[in-house]
Amino acid sequence: xxxxxxxxxxxxxxxxxxxxxxxxxxxxxxxxxxxxxxxxxxxxxxxxxxxxxxxxxxxxxxxxxxxxxxxxxxxxxxxxxxxxxxxxxxxxxxxxxxxxxxxxxxxxxxxxxxxxxxxxxxxxxxxxxxxxxxxxxxxxxxxxxxxxxxxxxxxxxxxxxxxxxxxxxxxxxxxxxxxxxxxxxxxxxxxxxxxxxxxxxxxxxxxxxxxxxxxxxxxxxxxxxxxxxxxxxxxxxxxxxxxxxxxxxxxxxxxxxxxxxxxxxxxxxxxxxxxxxxxxxxxxxxxxxxxxxxxxxxxxxxxxxxxxxxxxxxxxxxxxxxxxxxxxxxxxxxxxxxxxxxxxxxxxxxxxxxxxxxxxxxxxxxxxxxxxxxxxxxxxxxxxx
Amino acid sequence: xxxxxxxxxxxxxxxxxxxxxxxxxxxxxxxxxxxxxxxxxxxxxxxxxxxxxxxxxxxxxxxxxxxxxxxxxxxxxxxxxxxxxxxxxxxxxxxxxxxxxxxxxxxxxxxxxxxxxxxxxxxxxxxxxxxxxxxxxxxxxxxxxxxxxxxxxxxxxxxxxxxxxxxxxxxxxxxxxxxxxxxxxxxxxxxxxxxxxxxxxxxxxxxxxxxxxxxxxxxxxxxxxxxx
Numbered sequence: 001x002x003x004x005x006x007x008x009x010x011x012x013x014x015x016x017x018x019x020x021x022x023x024x025x026x027x028x029x030x031x032x033x034x035x036x037x038x039x040x041x042x043x044x045x046x047x048x049x050x051x052x053x054x055x056x057x058x059x060x061x062x063x064x065x066x067x068x069x070x071x072x073x074x075x076x077x078x079x080x081x082x083x084x085x086x087x088x089x090x091x092x093x094x095x096x097x098x099x100x101x102x103x104x105x106x107x108x109x110x111x112x113x114x115x116x117x118x119x120x121x122x123x124x125x126x127x128x129x130x131x132x133x134x135x136x137x138x139x140x141x142x143x144x145x146x147x148x149x150x151x152x153x154x155x156x157x158x159x160x161x162x163x164x165x166x167x168x169x170x171x172x173x174x175x176x177x178x179x180x181x182x183x184x185x186x187x188x189x190x191x192x193x194x195x196x197x198x199x200x201x202x203x204x205x206x207x208x209x210x211x212x213x214x215x216x217x218x219x220x221x222x223x224x225x226x227x228x229x230x231x232x233x234x235x236x237x238x239x240x241x242x243x244x245x246x247x248x249x250x251x252x253x254x255x256x257x258x259x260x261x262x263x264x265x266x267x268x269x270x271x272x273x274x275x276x277x278x279x280x281x282x283x284x285x286x287x288x289x290x291x292x293x294x295x296x297x298x299x300x301x302x303x304x305x306x307x308x309x310x311x312x313x314x315x316x317x318x319x320x321x322x323x324x325x326x327x328x329x330x331x332x333x334x335x336x337x338x339x340x341x342x343x344x345x346x347x348x349x350x351x352x353x354x355x356x357x358x359x360x361x362x363x364x365x366x367x368x369x370x371x372x373x374x375x376x377x378x379x380x381x382x383x384x385x
Numbered sequence: 386x387x388x389x390x391x392x393x394x395x396x397x398x399x400x401x402x403x404x405x406x407x408x409x410x411x412x413x414x415x416x417x418x419x420x421x422x423x424x425x426x427x428x429x430x431x432x433x434x435x436x437x438x439x440x441x442x443x444x445x446x447x448x449x450x451x452x453x454x455x456x457x458x459x460x461x462x463x464x465x466x467x468x469x470x471x472x473x474x475x476x477x478x479x480x481x482x483x484x485x486x487x488x489x490x491x492x493x494x495x496x497x498x499x500x501x502x503x504x505x506x507x508x509x510x511x512x513x514x515x516x517x518x519x520x521x522x523x524x525x526x527x528x529x530x531x532x533x534x535x536x537x538x539x540x541x542x543x544x545x546x547x548x549x550x551x552x553x554x555x556x557x558x559x560x561x562x563x564x565x566x567x568x569x570x571x572x573x574x575x576x577x578x579x580x581x582x583x584x585x586x587x588x589x590x591x592x593x594x595x596x597x598x599x600x601x602x603x604x605x606x607x608x609x610x611x612x613x
Contacts, residue, residue: 002498009486292482295443296496296543297471299464378443382478 007310011317013282021278022318025361028271029322032354033346034333035260037326041344042257052216053113054223055245056209059236065205066235068196073229074209079222082212084109085192091154091168093144100140101187102154104195107135113210116179123174131194135174137185146172152188159199168198211239268361275365279311283369290373291381304374311366312359319358323351390550390583391417391440396449396459398435398606409435411606412449419550422577422584424597431603433587434555440585441553442470454550471499475544479556481536483528489515489539490524496547514542517580518572534565541572545582552576554586558593570596 012018056074058064068085075083089102107127111117119127119135127133136146146152149172156166170190178185196203213222223239230237283290293303327346334344398410409432417423425433438444439451442458451459458469483492493511502510515521518538528536537557544552554573558566574596576582586597594600602609 002504005491006487006495006498009484009491013486288482289484292484293495294467295441295470295476295482297467297469297499299467301464302499379438382438382443 003306003309007306007313010286010306010310011314013286017278017282018314021275021314022321024274025271025315025318026322026325028267029319029354029358030326031267031322032264032357033323033326033350034329035264036350036353037330037344037346039257039260040347040350052213052219053242054211054213054219054226054239055242056211056226056237056239057207057245059227059238064235065202065207066209066237068204068206070230070235070237071206071209074211074226077222077225077229079213079215079218079225080211081214082109082113084113084210085206085208086110086210087192087195087207088158089154089156089190089195090158091156093152093154098144102190103187104190104192106192107133107189110189110210111176113212116182117176117185118178119174119176123176126173127189127191130171130173131191132169132171133173133194134170134188134190135176136172136188138175138177139184140186140188141172141175148172148175159195161198162200164200268357272361272364275311275315275361276368279365279369283307283372286373287376287381290376291378294376294378295382300374303376304370307370307373308363308366311370312362315358315362315365316355319354323354327351388418389416390419390421390454391415391585392450392452393436393440394450394452396436396439396446396451398432398439398444399447409606410439410446413603413607414449415601415608417583417585419583420577420581422574422596422598423586424594424600425585425587425603426589426591426594426600427603427609430605432606433603436603437553437555437585437587440551441474441476442466471496472547473549473551475547475549475552477537477540477544477552477554477557479559481528481533481540481560483536483539483543485528488525488527489520489531489542492528492539493542493546495543500547510546511542514546515539517545517576518542532565533561534568537561537565537569538572541569541576545576545580550583552582552584554584556587556589558588558590563592566590566593 056066056070058066065087071083071085074080084106087104089104091102092098093100107124111119111124123135127135134152136152140146152170152172154168154170156168159168160166161168170188176185176189192206211222211226213219219241223241226239227237290303290307293306294300298306323346330344330346337344393413393415395412395414396410397408397412400407400409413432413436425436427433435444439446439459440453442453442461446459449459450457453473456469458466461469483489484495487495490508490511493514494507497507497510500507512521512524515524518541520535520538520542523531523535523539528539531539537560541552541557552573557573558569561569570593573584573586577584577598584597586593588594
């Protein structure tokens with residue numbers, strides 16, 4: 001700590017240049033925190049991946065549902081210990097921007113399958129027994145101010161009721177939570193029995209099946225067996241692990257992670273060149289000072305550490321500013337994009353990764369001038385002065 | 386010469402420039418007693434600064450030995466030499482060589498960062514050193530807020546702060562007007578007489594040399610004259 005004052009003072013030798021460099025790096029870290037969080041938001045929205053769960057979906061198109069009767073046949077496949085159903089509901093709550101997934105499910109079977117979800121037993125019982133019942137994730141309830149007993153109107157887009165009525169109303173009978181160490185769930189769950197009975201068409205079909213296997217190591221074999229069961233039928237299936245299913249889902253939304261990682265890579269490469277050049281320029285200006293420090297008794301290693309420390313301090317300070325601004329902006333951004341990315345938040349892991357990246361950036365940009373400083377001979381440096 | 390603080394014995398120093406070998410010092414020997422104030426004079430290129438750098442442990446001789454306070458410094462590694470410099474010698478340069486981003490106080494504290502002194506103790510030592518050179522009231526000023534003479538006083542305070550036995554000064558008045566130069570020389574003389582510091586000073590200026598107890602002249606890398 002006793003060298004901090006020396007490092008800090010050294011940063012502001014050329015105040016304008018340092019402020020501009022800081023601003024450049026800070027903007028890079030602002031982008032890092034925001035883009036990284038957007039990626040996490042997309043991934044977090046489709047979490048709850050279980051190694052022992054498979055998804056059985058239509059082979060060719062998600063708009064071509066599977067017969068509900070497949071459930072019994074899948075259940076009979078060796079290695080399968082549980083099967084439940086889910087469907088895409090779509091629909092709009094009040095405003096098209098209020099997007100969140102809504103899935104008709106078999107209440108008890110669904111919560112048995114996703115045992116990591118937390119719901120009070122009496123609320124699950126109410127969900128089972130209330131045909132128009134819905135259970136909502138806590139995050140969604142807080143977002144829209146829903147309470148137990150509220151009636152939630154949903155305007156259908158895909159699924160009108162028999163007779164063409166597009167207004168569905170669901171009664172909140174439960175509020176559930178996800179595992180504490182994972183992104184919160186965002187799906188409104190509704191009673192499949194009521195949905196299937198009331199919808200105008202496609203009765204007796206489901207969007208996909210969720211299958212639990214006895215042994216995750218045999219999941220590949222079970223998946224092949226299930227698909228073989230329905231091969232050459234009018235409704236062929238594609239069975240994949242949850243992770244594969246979600247990866248495919250992410251690809252459908254345009255490989256956003258890859259695009260954003262590319263943007264970040266370009267930004268940081270530019271910053272690397274810019275900061276590296278600045279540090280090299282600063283070193284040339286400071287050759288006499290390095291000579292003085294060595295004259296006073298600072299060893300070569302001490303000079304190396306000081307110069308490297310200054311580069312890391314610059315980078316860390318800029319990261320603190322950039323990510324600090326991102327944290328301040330996050331609530332506003334979350335509100336604006338809540339319809340497309342309800343899970344947007346800047347996680348502590350993102351901030352830690354950012355600081356790690358800052359240290360790496362500092363080392364990369366500082367190592368060359370620091371080694372030059374270490375190798376500088378006093379007599380030569382004083383002569384240049 | 387058992388009371389010699391500095392003993393230079395048959396020291397040669399050669400540099401190579403391209404394929405050319407340049408002999409700067411040639412088997413030079415000299416002794417500087419403890420408590421002496423010695424002026425090194427001579428024309429440009431005579432080897433004054435090179436000799437000063439060798440005595441100050443900034444460079445290694447090509448041949449010969451240098452003993453300071455009974456310790457051979459020509460055989461020390463770079464690391465040990467750096468440690469030795471920190472504890473035993475103070476430097477004063479022609480152009481002050483203060484760090485422009487630090488206040489006078491922080492500049493003076495610099496050598497103490499290498500010690501185990503606490504922050505408060507460092508500040509107290511630096512304040513005392515600034516007091517000795519008459520600049521305590523300028524402690525918070527940055528070098529660009531000080532005159533040339535004041536900057537050189539800060540540099541002297543920095544050289545003194547770790548209480549070294551030896552001060553080496555390379556043209557300490559070369560960048561100052563006459564009156565200011567005399568102030569600096571009086572200060573060095575006071576440090577020599579009242580605080581017992583051994584001082585070796587390179588200078589071109591005969592008036593500066595008058596402040597020294599002894600004057601030695603170099604020419605082409607050898608001692609040509611010694612005056613008391």
